[in-house]
Amino acid sequence: MAEPDIALLRQIPAVATVLATPEAAELVEAHGRPVVTDAIRDVLAGVRIAMAREARPVPTAAGIAREAGEKLAARRASLRIVFNLTGIVLHTNLGRAQLADAAVDAAVQAMRHPVSLEYSLDTGSRGERDDHVRDLLRELTGAEDATVVNNNAAAVLLCLNTFALRREAVVSRGELIEIGGAFRMPDIMARAGTDMVEVGTTNRTHAADYRNALNERTGLVLKVHTSNYRIQGFTAGVDARELAAIADEAGVPLLNDLGSGSLVDLSRHGLAKEPTVREAVAEGARLVTFSGDKLLGGPQAGFIVGDAALIAQINRNPLKRALRVDKMRLAAIEATLRLYRDPDRLGDRLPTLRYLVREAAAIHAQAERLLPDVAARLGASFDVDVVTCLSQIGSGALPLDTLQSAALRIRARGSQTALEQFAARLRAVPRPVIGRIADGALHLDLRCLDAGHEAAFLDALAAGSAGHP
Numbered sequence: 177m178a179e180p181d182i183a184l185l186r187q188i189p190a191v192a193t194v195l196a197t198p199e200a201a202e203l204v205e206a207h208g209r210p211v212v213t214d215a216i217r218d219v220l221a222g223v224r225i226a227m228a229r230e231a232r233p234v235p236t237a238a239g240i241a242r243e244a245g246e247k248l249a250a251r252r253a254s255l256r257i258v259f260n261l262t263g264i265v266l267h268t269n270l271g272r273a274q275l276a277d278a279a280v281d282a283a284v285q286a287m288r289h290p291v292s293l294e295y296s297l298d299t300g301s302r303g304e305r306d307d308h309v310r311d312l313l314r315e316l317t318g319a320e321d322a323t324v325v326n327n328n329a330a331a332v333l334l335c336l337n338t339f340a341l342r343r344e345a346v347v348s349r350g351e352l353i354e355i356g357g358a359f360r361m362p363d364i365m366a367r368a369g370t371d372m373v374e375v376g377t378t379n380r381t382h383a384a385d386y387r388n389a390l391n392e393r394t395g396l397v398l399k400v401h402t403s404n405y406r407i408q409g410f411t412a413g414v415d416a417r418e419l420a421a422i423a424d425e426a427g428v429p430l431l432n433d434l435g436s437g438s439l440v441d442l443s444r445h446g447l448a449k450e451p452t453v454r455e456a457v458a459e460g461a462r463l464v465t466f467s468g469d470k471l472l473g474g475p476q477a478g479f480i481v482g483d484a485a486l487i488a489q490i491n492r493n494p495l496k497r498a499l500r501v502d503k504m505r506l507a508a509i510e511a512t513l514r515l516y517r518d519p520d521r522l523g524d525r526l527p528t529l530r531y532l533v534r535e536a537a538a539i540h541a542q543a544e545r546l547l548p549d550v551a552a553r554l555g556a557s558f559d560v561d562v563v564t565c566l567s568q569i570g571s572g573a574l575p576l577d578t579l580q581s582a583a584l585r586i587r588a589r590g591s592q593t594a595l596e597q598f599a600a601r602l603r604a605v606p607r608p609v610i611g612r613i614a615d616g617a618l619h620l621d622l623r624c625l626d627a628g629h630e631a632a633f634l635d636a637l638a639a640g641s642a643g644h645p
C-alpha cells in the first residue's frame with residue numbers, strides 16, 4: 177500500500193465547510209441538521225479511507241453534500257405500507273385490520289387538535305375516556321357496561337388480575353390456547369397473579385369437572401374461544417350458558433374470552449358463523465372480552481363488556497391506567513363502532529368486511545384482467561397464470577373456514593432460487609409486495625388488492641423485476 181499523502185488528506189473539506197454549501201442547506205431543510213451532519217461525517221470517513229488506500233482527487237464540499245443526500249434518500253422508513261397478497265385478510269404480522277375511512281379521519285383529527293378526551297362538555301369538568309365508547313358498546317352488545325384497553329391480551333390480563341389475584345381461575349384443558357406472538361393463556365394467568373386450575377381433559381370437559389374445582393379460593397371461571405384450532409372427534413365441552421349458571425351458583429363471574437368476537441352475525445354476509453359478542457353476553461357470561469383489530473375491523477384494542485359492578489371494579493384496578501388506549505385510537509374506535517349502527521352499509525365501509533365478502537368470481541375476473549400487464553412487467557424469465565386458491569380470515573377467526581379466491585401464480589423459468597430472489601426483490605421495492613411461496617411458485621392472492629391500487633401494484637412488480645430480464 178502506498179503511503180497516504182498527508183497533504184492531500186488535509187485538503188478534504190471539514191464538516192462545517194460541507195454544511196455551509198447550498199446543497200447541504202437543502203438537506204438540512206428536509207432532514208434536520210443532526211441527521212445531515214451524521215451523514216456528512218459518514219461520507220467523509222469513507223473518503224478518508226479511500227484516499228488513504230489509493231491516490232484519488234480530493235472531493236469538493238458540494239460533492240460530499242450530494243453524496244450525503246444520496247445516502248439519506250436511500251434510508252427509508254422502517255414501517256412501510258405493503259401489498260398484502262398473502263391471502264390472509266387479518267394478517268397479524270401485516271397489521272391486521274385496515275381501518276375504515278371514517279376511523280382514519282377521526283384519528284387524524286384527534287392527532288391534530290385538542291380533544292375532549294377526559295373532559296365532560298356537559299359539566300365542564302373532568303370526564304372519563306371510556307365514556308366516548310361506553311354507550312355504543314352497550315348498544316351493540318347488550319351489555320350493561322364496557323371498558324376499553326390496549327388489546328385483548330390486556331383485557332384478559334386485567335380481568336384475571338382484578339378478580340383472581342392470589343386466587344384461582346378455573347379453565348378447561350381444551351381451551352389453554354396459544355395465540356401467535358407469545359400470548360399463552362397459562363403465562364398470562366401466571367403474570368396476572370392467578371393460580372390456574374385446569375379441569376377436564378384435552379378433548380372432553382364436563383359440568384362436574386368445573387363444579388368439583390370450585391371452592392372458596394375461586395375468583396373466576398374462564399371460557400376461552402379456541403380461536404385458531406378445533407378439537408374434533410370424541411369431544412365434549414360445557415356451553416357458555418350452562419357454565420354461566422355454574423359460575424353464578426358459586427358466586428364468581430364467568431369470563432368468556434371470545435378473541436375475535438364479531439359484532440354482527442357474519443352468516444348474514446355469507447361467511448361461516450363466529451359467535452357474536454351480543455350472543456356471548458346473552459348467554460350469561462358476566463364478562464366478555466374481544467379484540468378491536470380482528471373481525472371488528474378497527475384499531476388494536478381490547479374490549480371488556482359485562483356487568484356494571486364488575487366493570488367498575490376493573491376500572492379501579494391500577495393496571496387499567498397502564499393499559500389504557502390513547503386519544504387517536506379512541507377516536508378511531510368510536511368512528512368504527514358508529515359504522516355498526518348501519519349494518520346494511522357495513523360491507524362497503526369496513527375494509528375488513530369488504531375483503532372478506534368479495535366473491536371469488538370477482539377476484540378471478542380481476543386476476544384475468546391484470547394478467548397481460550403483469551406478464552409484461554415480469555418479462556421473459558417468469559411464467560404467470562391465474563389459479564384458484566383459498567384465502568383465510570386470519571387472526572384466529574374461523575380457522576377452518578377458508579374463502580374461495582384467485583391468485584396470480586408466478587413461476588421462474590430458471591431455478592427455484594430465481595423465484596426466491598424475485599420474491600426478495602418484491603420485498604425491497606418502495607411499496608413491497610408480500611405473497612406466498614407454495615409448490616414452487618409465488619402466489620399473489622388478489623382478495624385484498626383494491627382496484628384503486630392496481631396501478632401501484634403493477635409499478636411495484638415492474639420495480640421488482642427491473643434490471644433482471
Ligand SMILES: *Cc1c(COP(=O)(O)O)cnc(C)c1O
Nearest residue numbers: 327328329403434435436467572
Ligand atoms: C387473538 C386472541 C387474543 C389476543 O388478542 P389481541 O387483541 O391480539 O391481544 C386473546 N384470546 C383469544 C381467544 C384470541 O383469539
